[in-house]
Amino acid sequence: MHKPLSLKIGMGWVRGIAGESLTPQLAASLAAAFGTWCGKGPVLVGTDTRPSRDMVTQASIAGLLSVGCAPVCLGIVPLPALQFRLRSSDAVGAICISASHNPVEWNALKFFGADGIVLRPNQFAELIDLYHQGVYPRVKAHEIADIRHDDSAVARHHECVLSAVDADLIRSRRFRIAIDCCNGAASRAAPAFLRSLGCDVIEVHTDPAAPFPRNPEPVPENLGALCRAVRESGADAGFAQDADADRLAVVGENGEPLGEDSTVALSAHHVLSRRPGPVVVNVSTSRLVDEVGCRFSSPVFRSKVGEIHVLERMLSCGAAIGGEGNGGVIYPSVNPCRDSFVAMALLLEALVQFKGTMRDLRRLYPSYAIVKQRVPCRPRDAASFLRLVRHLHRNDELDVSDGIMVRWPDRWLHVRGSETEPVLRIIAEAPTEPEAQALVRRVLDYLRPLI
Amino acid sequence: MKELKISTSWIRGVVGEALTPELAVNFACAFGTWAEGGPVAICRDTRRSSPMLRAAVAAGLMSTGCEVIDIGVCSTPLLSFAVRELGCSGGIAITGSHNDARWNALKFLGPDGPLLNPAKGEELLDIYHASSFAAAALTRAPAPMVEPNFEPRYLEHLLSSLDLDPIRARGFRVALDFCNGVCAGIAAEFLTKLGCTLVPVNAEATGDFAHAPAPAPANMGELARRTLESKADLGAAFNIDGDRVAFVQEKGIPLSEEYTLPLAALSRLARRPGTVVTNLSTSRMIESLAHRCGQSVTRTAVGESYVMDRGLEEGAVLAGEGSGGVAALPVSMTFDALLTLGMVLETMATSSASLAELVGQLPVFAMLKGEIPCLPDQAYRTLEYFRLCHDGRSPDCTDGVRVEWADAWLHVRVSNTEPLVRVIVEAESEGRAGSLFAEAMELARRALAGSRGAHHA
Numbered sequence: 001m002h003k004p005l006s007l008k009i010g011m012g013w014v015r016g017i018a019g020e021s022l023t024p025q026l027a028a029s030l031a032a033a034f035g036t037w038c039g040k041g042p043v044l045v046g047t048d049t050r051p052s053r054d055m056v057t058q059a060s061i062a063g064l065l066s067v068g069c070a071p072v073c074l075g076i077v078p079l080p081a082l083q084f085r086l087r088s089s090d091a092v093g094a095i096c097i098s099a100s101h102n103p104v105e106w107n108a109l110k111f112f113g114a115d116g117i118v119l120r121p122n123q124f125a126e127l128i129d130l131y132h133q134g135v136y137p138r139v140k141a142h143e144i145a146d147i148r149h150d151d152s153a154v155a156r157h158h159e160c161v162l163s164a165v166d167a168d169l170i171r172s173r174r175f176r177i178a179i180d181c182c183n184g185a186a187s188r189a190a191p192a193f194l195r196s197l198g199c200d201v202i203e204v205h206t207d208p209a210a211p212f213p214r215n216p217e218p219v220p221e222n223l224g225a226l227c228r229a230v231r232e233s234g235a236d237a238g239f240a241q242d243a244d245a246d247r248l249a250v251v252g253e254n255g256e257p258l259g260e261d262s263t264v265a266l267s268a269h270h271v272l273s274r275r276p277g278p279v280v281v282n283v284s285t286s287r288l289v290d291e292v293g294c295r296f297s298s299p300v301f302r303s304k305v306g307e308i309h310v311l312e313r314m315l316s317c318g319a320a321i322g323g324e325g326n327g328g329v330i331y332p333s334v335n336p337c338r339d340s341f342v343a344m345a346l347l348l349e350a351l352v353q354f355k356g357t358m359r360d361l362r363r364l365y366p367s368y369a370i371v372k373q374r375v376p377c378r379p380r381d382a383a384s385f386l387r388l389v390r391h392l393h394r395n396d397e398l399d400v401s402d403g404i405m406v407r408w409p410d411r412w413l414h415v416r417g418s419e420t421e422p423v424l425r426i427i428a429e430a431p432t433e434p435e436a437q438a439l440v441r442r443v444l445d446y447l448r449p450l451i
Numbered sequence: 452m453k454e455l456k457i458s459t460s461w462i463r464g465v466v467g468e469a470l471t472p473e474l475a476v477n478f479a480c481a482f483g484t485w486a487e488g489g490p491v492a493i494c495r496d497t498r499r500s501s502p503m504l505r506a507a508v509a510a511g512l513m514s515t516g517c518e519v520i521d522i523g524v525c526s527t528p529l530l531s532f533a534v535r536e537l538g539c540s541g542g543i544a545i546t547g548s549h550n551d552a553r554w555n556a557l558k559f560l561g562p563d564g565p566l567l568n569p570a571k572g573e574e575l576l577d578i579y580h581a582s583s584f585a586a587a588a589l590t591r592a593p594a595p596m597v598e599p600n601f602e603p604r605y606l607e608h609l610l611s612s613l614d615l616d617p618i619r620a621r622g623f624r625v626a627l628d629f630c631n632g633v634c635a636g637i638a639a640e641f642l643t644k645l646g647c648t649l650v651p652v653n654a655e656a657t658g659d660f661a662h663a664p665a666p667a668p669a670n671m672g673e674l675a676r677r678t679l680e681s682k683a684d685l686g687a688a689f690n691i692d693g694d695r696v697a698f699v700q701e702k703g704i705p706l707s708e709e710y711t712l713p714l715a716a717l718s719r720l721a722r723r724p725g726t727v728v729t730n731l732s733t734s735r736m737i738e739s740l741a742h743r744c745g746q747s748v749t750r751t752a753v754g755e756s757y758v759m760d761r762g763l764e765e766g767a768v769l770a771g772e773g774s775g776g777v778a779a780l781p782v783s784m785t786f787d788a789l790l791t792l793g794m795v796l797e798t799m800a801t802s803s804a805s806l807a808e809l810v811g812q813l814p815v816f817a818m819l820k821g822e823i824p825c826l827p828d829q830a831y832r833t834l835e836y837f838r839l840c841h842d843g844r845s846p847d848c849t850d851g852v853r854v855e856w857a858d859a860w861l862h863v864r865v866s867n868t869e870p871l872v873r874v875i876v877e878a879e880s881e882g883r884a885g886s887l888f889a890e891a892m893e894l895a896r897r898a899l900a901g902s903r904g905a906h907h908a
Contacts, residue, residue, distance in 0.1 A: 019586040024480070024510035028472040052513075052589035054596070059510035062472035065503035105590050138467035141500040141553050142659075209592060 006106075009128065010419045011306050012118035015099055015108035018052030022107050024059035031063025032138075033131035034095060034111055037123075040068040040139075041092035042148070044085060044112075046077035048098035048185035048243040049208045052107045056097045060109065061147060064095075066138050070145035074153050076208055078186040078245035079110075080339035081157035087116035088156060098185065098244035101217035101326075102420070117336055118308050154189045157341065158196060164334045165345045166352075171198030173352050178202035178235045178251070180226035182218075183210045184243035186340070193341055194239075197348060202233045216242045218249035218327055220257040231255035236351070237358045241340045247327035248340035250347065252359040261286035261370065262362055264323035267343050269364070270350035271331065272296035277320030280313045282306070283405050284414050284427050285325035291365045304402035305416065307338055325370075369433035373440050375451055377424040382417030385424055385447060389415045392446050413439045454554075456868055459572020460756040463547070463556035463868060466500040470555055472507040478557055479511025481579035482543060485571075488516040488585065489540025494523060494530040496546035496633050496691045497658035500555045504545045508557065509596065512543075516587025523598040524656065526633050526693030528787035531564035532608060533601045535784065541567075546633075546692035549665040549774075550868070552658070564784035568760040602637055610644055612782040613793045614722070617800035619646035625796070626650040626683040626699070628674040630664045631657050632691035634789065641789055645796065650681040664690050666697035666775045668705035679703030684799070685806045689788045694755075695775035696788035698795065700807045708775035709734040711791060713813050714806075715777045716769055718794040720744045721801075725768030728761045730754070731853045732862045732875050733773035739814040752850035754867055755786055817884035818877045823895050825872040830865040833872055836898035837863045837891075859883055861891055872899075 007014070007021035014030055016022030035043060043064050047053040053076075061071045072091060074082055079096050086094045092114050099106035111119045111127060119127060130136075177199045181187040187208040191201045204226050205213045214222045218240040230238040230251050238251030250258045250266070258266075265288040268279050276298040281289050282305045293300035298320070303313040307328065314322045314332055323329040328338030335342060347358075354361050377385055389404045393413070399405035403416025403425075411430035418425050428439035444451075455469030456462070462478055464470030483491065491512050495501035505521070512519050517540070522533050527544040534542040542560035550556070559567045559575065567575060578584070625647050629635045635654035642649045652674055653661040663670045666688040678686030678699045686699030697708040713736040716727060720741065727741050730753040738748045749765060751757040755776060762770030762780050771777035776786030783790055798809060825833060837852040841861075847853040851864025851873075859878035866873055874891050878884035 018589045019514050023586075024476045024507070024514045025473055028476050028507060028510065032472065050589075051592045054593055055510050055513035055589060057510075058506040058513070059472070059476060062475070062503050062507035062510065065506070066467070066472045105588065107589075138471060141466040141498065141555065144466070144499045144503055147502055147506075211590075211592065 008420055011121060011308055012124050013108050013110040015102065015106060015420065017105050018050070018055065018107040022056065024055055027056045027059035027109060028063035029134070030109055030131055031060040031095060032067050032136040033127055034093065035064045035067035035069040036130050036136050037127045038069065038093035041070065042072045042090060043069045044072045044074055044082060044089070044091050044094035044150070046074035046079070046082040046094070046096050046153070049076055049183055049187065050099065050104060050107055050243065051211070053097055056107050056109065060095050060097065065144050065147070067136050068139040068143055068145065070148060072148045072150050074150055076185055077153050078157070078189050078341070080246055080335055080337055080341055081153040081189065083112060083116045083337045084157040084160060084335050085150070085153035086112055086114070096244065100244045101242040101247065103215055104212045117311065120308055120312070158189070158193050161334055161341050161345050162196065164331070164342070165349045167197060169352050170345070170348045174198050174200065175237070175348060175351070176200040176202065176233060176235045178204055178226055178229040178233060178238040179206065180204040180223065180238065180240040181206045181245070182212055182214060182216045182241060182243055183207050184212070184216060184241060184245060186241050186245035190241060190245065190341070194344065197345065202229050202235055204229045212243065218242050218247055219260060223249060223251060223257055227251050227255040227257065237347070239344055245340050246338035248329065248343040249327050250358065252362065253357045254359055258358070258362050259370070260327045261288055261325040263327045263343055264325065264329050265289050265292050265365065266350060266361060267323070267329045267331070267346045268292045268321050270346050270353070271321040272298050275320060278317045280310055280317065280319045280322035282310055282324050283399065283402055286370060286429055287368055287412070288365055306419065311336060366431070368429050368431060369436045370427065370429045371433065371436040371440050373426040373444065374423040375426065375444070375447065376422065377417065378422050379417060382424060385450065386415060386417070388447060389443055392443065411435065411439065413443070415443060457576070458754065458867055459569045459576060460566040461556050461558045463550065463554060465553050466555050472503060475504050475507035475557060476511040477582070478579060479508040479543065480515055480584035481575055482541065482559055483512045483515030483517040484578050484585040485575045486517055486540035488587065490518040490520055490537065492520045492522055492530055492533045492537060492539045492542040494521070494525045494527070494544050497524060497631060497656045498547055498552060498555055498691070499658050501545050501658070504555055504557065508543055508545060513589070513593060514587065515585040518594050519596050521596045521598050522601060524633055525601070526637070526789070527558060528694060528783055528785050528789065529601060529605050529637070531560055531783065531785040532605045533599070534560050534562070535564040536601070536604065544692060548692050549690040549695060551663055552660050560785070565759045565763065566756040566785060568756055572756065602640065606637065606641055606644065609641065609782070609790050609793060612779065612790070613797050614801060615645065618796050621800045623647040623685070623796055623799070624650060624681065624683040625792070626652060626674060626678040626681055626686040628652040628671070628686070628688045629654050630662060630689065630691060631655055631660050632664065632689060632693065634689050634693040638789060641793070645793065647796070650677060650683055652677050660691070666690050666695050667708050668697070671697065671699060671705040675699045675703045675705050685795070687792050693788045694786040696791050697775045698806060700810065701805055702807065706810065707818070709736065709773045709818060710810065710813070711775040712771035712773065712777050713737050713740050714798070714809060715771065715779070715791050715794045716740050717809060717812070718798040719769045719779050720746055721798070723768045726765050728758050728765065728767045728770040730758055730772050731847065731850055732864065732873070734818060734877055735816055735860070736813050753864060759785070816877050816879060817881040818875065819884050819888040821874040821888065821892050822866070822871045823874070823892070823899065824870060825865070825899060826870060829899055830872060832901070833895060833898040834863065834865070836901070837894060840894055859887055861887055863891065863895065
């Protein structure tokens with residue numbers, strides 16, 4: 001029996017268990033391939049706080065130097081700040097070393113083009129072709145560039161985000177906010193950012209030198225410490241980020257998580273309340289967003305799962321805001337990427353205008369129950385499984401652009417093969433939890449003989 | 452042909468061709484596996500390619516679970532000292548040493564600081580070739596890479612092995628050519644402590660080398676001129692990582708790097724009698740000198756790791772090679788240009804002599820060196836041809852073929868660093884050396900022609 005593979009090449013990133021499948025050899029070669037793809041010039045390199053960050057960073061720097069690129073080290077930096085810095089610099093690309101919401105033993109290289117956007121599928125395919133070809137235009141010794149350092153990314157990013165909201169208005173409310181950075185990339189930046197918005201900040205897990213205290217994915221079961229901190233301090237809200245700080249989860253003033261899907265829905269509520277416009281979310285995002293779009297007469301478009309698909313759709317339809325149900329908010333007029341800082345600023349501004357509590361804001365919209373289930377499934381078997389699901393729901397309204405999406409007026413079911421793990425994801429949303437459970441169970445029962 | 456040379460104690464190659472980050476990562480992984488996860492100290496020279504290799508080496512070491520202690524830009528002997536002081540499992544010096552700027556290399560140091568000896572080096576190469584590297588679970592925060600300042604302790608260590616007062620009393624003026632390598636800062640400090648005045652030449656640590664870095668008279672023109680102009684007591688040319696040195700006399704006359712070992716021996720054997728170890732290609736001057744002091748000389752294959760390994764095994768007091776690399780044992784575990792300079796200054800001070808007067812005490816031999824380009828597959832035939840031609844004189848075949856006469860010797864061997872066969876002849880008279888050399892070069896050409904013929908047939 002083979003050990004399950006941990007190396008995964010996804011959309012714009014290569015992810016693995018550091019030292020096991022993500023080796024320094026692999027990182028150096030990928031960086032050399034990326035430098036080949038970008039061409040000679042500055043390439044930003046930033047990391048989150050994982051223990052393997054130095055190993056992967058050093059290997060990447062070596063690979064970049066070998067093909068004539070000039071690495072610009074940003075050190076530990078939130079991903080949205082790195083992407084913002086990339087757009088405002090003369091860099092030809094960037095590598096972010098972070099496995100985002102994955103557990104601590106994982107790491108990844110994520111690649112960005114000069115426009116600050118993660119490599120698009122066709123660009124990434126070129127990069128992987130270069131890597132497989134394995135022949136890089138190495139420069140001679142005297143053409144090797146200097147390694148530079150840049151610690152301005154966080155300040156520049158903060159300044160831009162603050163300019164997009166009425167910062168003085170937010171400051172006037174003197175919010176008390178608990179923040180859980182998972183000891184990740186935003187551990188220094190996020191508390192400072194909230195303080196610059198006049199908040200009294202309760203810090204939870206904001207030591208970048210300490211290990212991850214929890215699984216970095218900001219889902220309710222990982223937010224116990226933050227919920228407690230909100231309750232004990234009487235905070236107006238709690239915010240939780242993942243390790244690279246692109247995603248945000250919100251805890252209400254009662255110390256209960258609002259649910260990941262609320263982040264993009266409430267951010268959209270605020271943006272559309274000022275100026276209606278198209279919204280783009282992925283097919284797996286809660287119907288909550290449809291309710292928001294409906295309230296402000298704004299169309300809601302659905303894309304395939306994956307940040308780049310959401311973003312491409314947003315750019316093509318001129319979306320006002322978009323994102324993913326996992327807590328990733330994309331507000332393109334500030335930063336064309338998932339940005340937890342933008343989400344925090346929008347939500348705080350929304351709270352000021354709403355003149356109520358976070359719970360009350362959430363209660364403007366009905367509750368839906370989302371049930372998620374994972375079924376072990378080798379990537380090679382995913383298609384057969386999906387065919388069965390399609391057969392099961394052959395008489396319902398189907399969308400097969402990304403796995404199988406089945407929609408009813410007040411509920412939906414989505415089944416797709418994961419991009420990051422050898423599992424099949426089954427997600428259902430319905431007005432109540434038993435109803436959502438029933439949708440998932442029906443699929444499970446149907447697939448049971450194969451599992 | 453991609454230029455890459457791998458020995459048991461270093462890998463050396465042209466950057467961007469054979470020497471890539473991936474190769475450096477692989478060797479660092481092999482070394483980290485060999486070091487069994489213990490702390491490893493690293494340093495680098497001033498070459499433009501050295502930060503790239505440093506990053507690759509650090510990544511490889513970290514992936515095998517080694518703590519990386521980065522000593523920064525410094526000499527190989529200083530790294531060796533740090534490895535010893537910190538109790539590291541080993542060290543990697545990123546330096547192309549005496550090679551030109553296109554090249555770079557990783558030198559592997561074992562515990563206690565010497566270059567890996569052949570037995571340890573073979574273990575390393577086996578791990579490299581098997582590609583089965585230790586993979587550490589990187590789930591705990593690594594110790595941050597720091598650059599501890601070892602200069603003061605290292606200088607104190609060197610100074611404690613020298614007779615300081617006589618040197619200070621002389622107030623020498625020393626012209627020093629660093630070839631834009633790593634030693635300018637530390638040498639200034641060292642000479643100040645010895646009460647000397649430094650005349651720096653090519654001291655900017657830019658990595659853009661003012662001339663070919665090997666310390667040899669052909670590369671010492673500028674230093675010779677500056678020595679004369681500044682009325683210095685002596686001139687010294689260091690290589691990039693500060694393990695080799697050659698000298699210029701006070702009249703501006705460069706000395707062959709073959710003089711470095713005998714000059715150092717004058718000091719070392721006077722203070723601490725004992726065995727001297729050198730390689731088969733080094734001048735007989737050292738034998739004359741050692742015998743005068745009642746000491747013996749042991750000869751080994753060419754290469755610092757062979758010479759030092761034998762020196763440590765035999766408890767020798769001095770080990771060195773005709774290339775200008777000298778180590779006073781047990782003060783240094785690698786060749787050390789700074790200490791060698793100190794020893795020569797010490798002899799000049801204690802014997803109240805000028806460098807020219809010291810040189811006058813050494814026997815005079817004529818040495819001729821030649822090299823013939825030779826592909827690796829032709830080398831063995833060439834050596835075999837020599838061995839057969841000199842069969843009657845029972846040649847020493849430890850490293851190539853070495854033949855001795857009462858008044859002369861001849862050594863033919865394959866270069867460790869370049870695709871060459873080297874021919875070296877030394878004799879008591881120039882005439883004798885000339886005729887032996889001409890004969891040997893002719894033999895080598897004939898052997899090569901034969902092997903080429905055989906090759907094409």
